[in-house]
Amino acid sequence: MIAMRLNPLVAVFAVAAVLSACGGEPPAQDTLNVDTAQDSAAKAERMAKTKKIFYNIPSPMETAALLKKAGAQYNSKILNDVKNVDKYTAASQQALNLGVYGADLSYASVFNHTQESMFYTSCSRKLADRLGVINAFNDSTLELMQSSMNDRDALLDIISETYWNVDAYLKENGRDNISALMIAGGWVEGLYIATQVSASNDSPELRQRIAEQKLSLNDLIALIESYSVDDARLTGVKEDLKGLKVLFAEVASATGGSEVSEENGTTVIGGGGAPATLTDAQLVAIRDKAAAIRNTYIN
Amino acid sequence: MPNVRTILAKTLLAGAFLAVATMAQAQCRSFAKNKCVPELAPYKFNETFNAAQLAPGEEAEVNLTFYSGQEYRVMVCTHPILGEVNWKLVDENNKIIFESLADEPKHHFDLKAASTVPVKVVVWVPNKSGTTMVHVGCVAIMVGFKE
Numbered sequence: 001m002i003a004m005r006l007n008p009l010v011a012v013f014a015v016a017a018v019l020s021a022c023g024g025e026p027p028a029q030d031t032l033n034v035d036t037a038q039d040s041a042a043k044a045e046r047m048a049k050t051k052k053i054f055y056n057i058p059s060p061m062e063t064a065a066l067l068k069k070a071g072a073q074y075n076s077k078i079l080n081d082v083k084n085v086d087k088y089t090a091a092s093q094q095a096l097n098l099g100v101y102g103a104d105l106s107y108a109s110v111f112n113h114t115q116e117s118m119f120y121t122s123c124s125r126k127l128a129d130r131l132g133v134i135n136a137f138n139d140s141t142l143e144l145m146q147s148s149m150n151d152r153d154a155l156l157d158i159i160s161e162t163y164w165n166v167d168a169y170l171k172e173n174g175r176d177n178i179s180a181l182m183i184a185g186g187w188v189e190g191l192y193i194a195t196q197v198s199a200s201n202d203s204p205e206l207r208q209r210i211a212e213q214k215l216s217l218n219d220l221i222a223l224i225e226s227y228s229v230d231d232a233r234l235t236g237v238k239e240d241l242k243g244l245k246v247l248f249a250e251v252a253s254a255t256g257g258s259e260v261s262e263e264n265g266t267t268v269i270g271g272g273g274a275p276a277t278l279t280d281a282q283l284v285a286i287r288d289k290a291a292a293i294r295n296t297y298i299n
Numbered sequence: 300m301p302n303v304r305t306i307l308a309k310t311l312l313a314g315a316f317l318a319v320a321t322m323a324q325a326q327c328r329s330f331a332k333n334k335c336v337p338e339l340a341p342y343k344f345n346e347t348f349n350a351a352q353l354a355p356g357e358e359a360e361v362n363l364t365f366y367s368g369q370e371y372r373v374m375v376c377t378h379p380i381l382g383e384v385n386w387k388l389v390d391e392n393n394k395i396i397f398e399s400l401a402d403e404p405k406h407h408f409d410l411k412a413a414s415t416v417p418v419k420v421v422v423w424v425p426n427k428s429g430t431t432m433v434h435v436g437c438v439a440i441m442v443g444f445k446e
Contacts, residue, residue, distance in 0.1 A: 052351050056363035056442060059346035065446045066366055110446075160346050168328045168348045208367075212415045215364045222362070254367070256414020258390035260397075263411070266370075269396060271413025275367060 055223040057183050058216050060099075060106035061160055063190040067107070067197065070205035074111035078196040079104040080189070080298050085123045087299075091131060092233035095178045096297045098127040099185025102163055107193055109159055114149045121145055121159070128166055131178060136165035177231045180224050184237050185297055187220055191244075192294040195287035207283060211276035214248040217241060240293045247285050252277050327352060327437035335376035335439045338407070342372040342443025350439040353381065358423040361440045365412035370445040374407040375399070375422055381436030386422040393419075401425050 058066070080100050088094045105120035125137040141162060148154040170179035191213055198206050224238045255273030262268065278286070327350045336344050349361045365371055375386045383401040388408060390396060396418065399405040420440050 052353070052357065052359040054347075054349040054359070054361040054440070056345070056347050056349065056361050058364070058366075061343075062345050062444060065444070066369070069368065156343070160344060164332075164344070164346045164348060167346070171348065172325050172328060208415075212364070212366060215415070215417050219362050219364070254415045256367070256416065258394065258396060258416045258418070267397075267408070267410045268413050269365060269410050269418075270367070270416045273414055276415060 053226075055219040057187055057220050057223065058190070059160075059163065060103040060186045060190060061110065061156065061163070063103070063187075063194075064106040064110040066209050067190075067194055067206070068110050070209045071201070071203050072194065072197045072206055073201045074107070074113060075197060075200070076108070076113065076116060078193060079107070079116075079120075082119050082123050084298055085126055088127065088130075091178065092181055093297075094127045094131050095181035096185035096237070098124060098131065098166070099182040099187070100189040100294070100298060101127065102182070103186045103189035103193065105159060106163075109152070109156055112152055114152075114155065117155065117159070118142075118145060118149075121162075124162075131170075133166050133169050136169050137162060177227045177234055180227050180234060181237065184220060184224060184241070187216065188240075188290065188294050188297065191286070192290045195283070195290050198283060199287065204277075207278045208275045210283065210286065211248075211251045211278045212254070214251050214253060214276070217245055217248055221245065240296075244286065244289055244293070247282065247289055251282055327439070330378055330437045331376065331439040331441065335374065335441050338376065339372055339374060339441055339443035342370070342409075342445055345442045345444055347442065348439075349441070350437055352435050353384075353422070353424045353438045354433055354435045355424045355426045358421065359438060359440065360422070361420045361442075362417070363420070363442060364415065364417050365410070367412050367415045370409070370411045372407050372409050372443040373397075373420060374439075374441045374443070375420070376406065376439045376441060378436035378438075380434050381424060381438065382427070382434075384422055384424050384438060386420065386440075389419050389421060391417050391419075 080097070085097070085101070088097050101120050101123040105117055105124055108114075108116040108120055121137075121142060125142070128136055141158065145155060145158055148158060167179055167182070170176065170182070191210070194206065194210050194213075198210065221238060221241050224234055224241065227234055252274070254270075254276045256270035256275075257273060258270055259272070260267060260269055261271070328348060331348065331350050349359075351359050353359060373388060375384065377384050383404040385398075385400050387398040388396045397408045397410075399408075422438055422440060424438070
């Protein structure tokens, strides 16, 4: 609560310092794809067909929380360099890296590295601004984060709400393809972080969480397939994910089933079976593939 | 030039459709944010916006995964204009795990996953007898988890 008593002038300087930590002025960027009149009819038809089926891909925050519970360690060296933010000039690159930085932000925040959280928030805000996502990061978001730096739960709530605002804004404005790229970028970064952490901090729990991404990968591909008809970048991302799907095909899934029981008044689903697992060779193959895909997104 | 006229008419119609859909979605988000998210507490909202404008007879579904060792709240939140809806949670073989019907509604279901399971939440709006008015309203399917 001490931070909340900061002089407003100090807060402004602090926000400015954080903003400047994430690169300088952006170079000229590509024009964003705006729907032409001809696209509208196809988009309206697609919305009518798909609006009632949703794919719930684990959010960056949920993935980071799962990694922490699995005993993963924090390693800032594996995250995307904040200086890269100005390299992303195409809208598709900005969307993918908004997801990447969002995942890095969640990872840093869940592991309580608040200063780095501020840097990644700043990068995310820059990319959101360039994508024309207005109001998701309103003027007070960074100041609010600054004042909540000592309150991890409050900080996580602000980040969650901001991520939700960005995603919802994109969907409400008919830019579902940009939203899908952001979700894909975040998912790939989450897998990259998990597999990189496992290289130095391997454990059965961490391998289980990586193996379980087989399920969300299928949902992510299904989500992207609902948009990829008229978007070359999404088609490329779908091919990347299908490359990962081939590697995940051999991974042993959990066998717990979905039996329902009661335990101390709580409904329990599943249990009793073997958890999903990865062999050494499968882990290395998925790690290498995730790194290769991620490098094409961030460079 | 009938083709040009047809294209123009279709474009205008599609444009109007998109404008109305965008406005409806914005209202739906506002409803979900103000009315539904607070009801997830003490669970943490998973940040995924699954909401649609539904009319009687329509259906929505969400595919998701529960991870072992995690506790979840699944909540179906509907705008009062629509009244109560039916919803169920089913596994990948469509076996019912939980069901709530409109005449005895439950708005959320709390659970703990002992193993990792893919599930589906299915919501359908019952047709109302004795009325010719069709009400369209926001239905949000929200998931919260405990960190």
